[in-house]
Amino acid sequence: MRVRHAVLLTTLGALCLGAAKPPQPIDLLIRGGTIYPGSGAPFVGDVAVSGDRIVAVGRRLSLPARRTIEAGGLIVAPGFIDPHTHAGAQLASDDAAVRLIPGFLMQGVTTAFIGNDGGGDPDVAGVLGRAATKPVGINYATYVGLDPVRKRVIGxxxxxxxxxxxxxxxxxxxxxxxxxxxxxxxxxxxxxxxFAAKEEIVALAREAGIRGGVYDSHLRDESSYSIGLAAAVDEALGVGREAHLPLNISHIKALGVDVHGQAPAIIAMVERARRAGQKVTADQYPWSASGTSLVASLVPVWAQDGGRSAMLRRFDDAAEMTRIRQGMIENLRRRGGADQLLITEGEHKGRTLAAVASARGEDPVAAAVAVIRVKDPAVASFNQTEADIAAFMRRPWVMTGSDASTGHPRAYGSFARKYSEYVVRRKVLSLRDFIHRSSTLTAETFGLAGRGRLAQGAFADIVVFDPGSFAARATYEQPTLLAQGVRSVVVNGVLAVDGGALTGAAAGRALAQTPPAGTCP
Incomplete structure (x- = not known):
């Protein structure tokens, strides 16, 4: 049911106007806000919630309620859905406060996906089942990933x-x-x-496609490390076609000096495929720095064959190290130099690789090797241009995502920053487009039934925010500052944020996808 300009009076609402007996009060009424239903034009009105569902949406709902939230001057939207995160460890934490995922709730994110970048545990029943004994603050769904599947079988x-x-x-x-x-x-x-060839990936992706799944891929190359950005996009499109399932390109970008300015060409490739009937989407975080590790940024992939212990042995081999060093010098150039790599954890947290090298009296590659010998730290890598970011963001098939990971402000500020920076300040997107691509588009793309809309019968996942103050506070120096401007968040009908503060309610659910009939034992 689509919400339009016209007043939506549900059966419940109509009964309220003419019933002989006073109706039972609903649980929650959000009154007088500017409602962005996810699809359709915004309007000033009310949202009524009972249990875990929205029971009415309309301009004036004369319903008695146990709790009323006055939302005049505020935006009321579907809870945001983050299609790319690394929040699995937080959702599994023994600390109930961590499992609330405050950084997401305080941005209005009510659902997140985990297992991205090939990391999804094949024990999906266990991953989803733990919510029954470890309550969580948000809804979550999970992928099965190539990394644990390949390691378990091949090493x-x-x-x-x-x-x-x-x-x-x-x-x-x-x-x-x-x-x-x-x-x-x-x-x-x-x-x-x-190390996996395309044929291997197609064979595995086909198993997901048979059972109604999506292929989600961090491309083989977002830069010029191996096959190049365009060839990597072509490979991903080929996997989607040959395995017969929808493709979502993870955190779409043009990473590094060699591919800056290539966004229009990549967009053209994707849109040719879409015109030909292929289902292709992408997600994107609104930051110029990616988040990865020092090894992934700099050490040639051949030197990682066999894992960390094998890599460290190569560091100790003079001939091998000469070759590794040349590769690291080239990779550092691709990423814009040592001052563009900010270490975000461990002993050198908050310092660039250039600063670490200067303090040690070494060149950046020698300093990087010394740091890696102790531990492979997370880094923020400043490697994108605003022109490319904006070009991807404008496309109607690109969703908002965070790629939330430790030490990067995107975990605490991606949705808030996209609004304040790219809707309000830069005017890259309209508010309506921002909300649609942060909720409805994601729900529709991944088949999240009953989510991503403010409509009668939908699950009551709702965010209420102040359009004048909604913004990220997290920075690269202080990446865990909570966002500002969110007044209320409802997760499955339960207030998780009330008056701008966490309630402590853990109303999230594990969302299991249902395969088509006959595809599973």
Whole structure:
């Protein structure tokens, strides 16, 4: 049911106007806000909630309510849905406060996906089932990922699977899909996933496609590390076509000096595929810095064959290290130099690689190797241009995402920053487009039934925010500052944020996808 300019009076609302007996009060009435239903034009009106559902949306709902929130001057929208996060460890934490995921709730994010970049645990039943004993603050869904599937069967080596090994890997993906996974994810830039050929990926993705899943991919190359950005997009499109399932490109970008300005060409590739009938979307975070690790940024992938211990042995081999050093020098150039890599955890947290090198009296590559020998730290890599960011953001098939990870402000500020920076300040998007691409588009793309809209019968996932103050406070120096401007957040009918403060309610749910009939035992 679409919400339009016309007043929506549900059966419940109509009964309220003419019933002989006073109706039972609803649980929550959000009154007088500017409602952006997700699709359709905004209007000033009310949203009524009982239990975990929206029971009415309209211009004036004369309904008695146990609780009323006055939303005059505020925006009322579907709860935001983040299609790319690394919040799995937080959702599984033994600390109930951590499991609320405050950084998401205080931006209005009510649903998040985990298992991205190929990291999804094949034990999907366990991942989804733990919400029953460890209540969470937001809804979540999960992918099954190439990394654990490949490691479990092959290990970390650079080789193709045997026929028997491939069959076992396919079985892991199929089983995970039957247990409720969203689809199959890959992080082909990262070893050992980078050792998988396209044919292997197609075979595994097909198992997800048969069971109604999506292929979500961190491209093999977002820059010029190996096959190049355009070829990596072409590979992902090919996997989607050959495996017969929708493709979502993770955190779409043009990373590094060699590919700056290529956004229009990549957009053209995707839109040709879409015109030909292929289902292709992407998600994007609104930051010029990506989040990765120092090893992934600088160490050539061949030197990571066999895992960390093998890499460290190569560091100790003079001949190997000469070759590694040359590769690291080139990768540092791609990323814009040592002053564009900010270490975000560990001993050197808050310092650029250039600053660490200066303090040690070494060149940046030698300093990076010394740091990596102790631990591979997370880094923020400043590698994108605003022109490319805006070009991708304007496309109607690009959703808002965070790629939320430790040490990067995107975990605490992506949705808020996209609004304040790209809707209000830069005017790249309209408010209506921002809300649609942060909620409805994501729900429709991934088949989240009953979510992503403010409509009668939908789940009551709702955000109420102040359009004058909604903004990120998190910075690269202080990445865990909560966003400002969100007044209320409702998750499955329960107030998780009330008056701008967390209530402590853990009303989130694990969202299992249902495979088509006959595709699972």
């Amino acid at each position: 970390e080596g650079d080789r193709a699977p045997s026929a028997d090994e491939l069959a076992r890997m396919k079985g892991l993906v199929a089983g995970a899909m039957c247990d409720g996974a969203l689809g199959f994810s890959t992080g082909l830039f990262y070893a050992p996933q980078s």
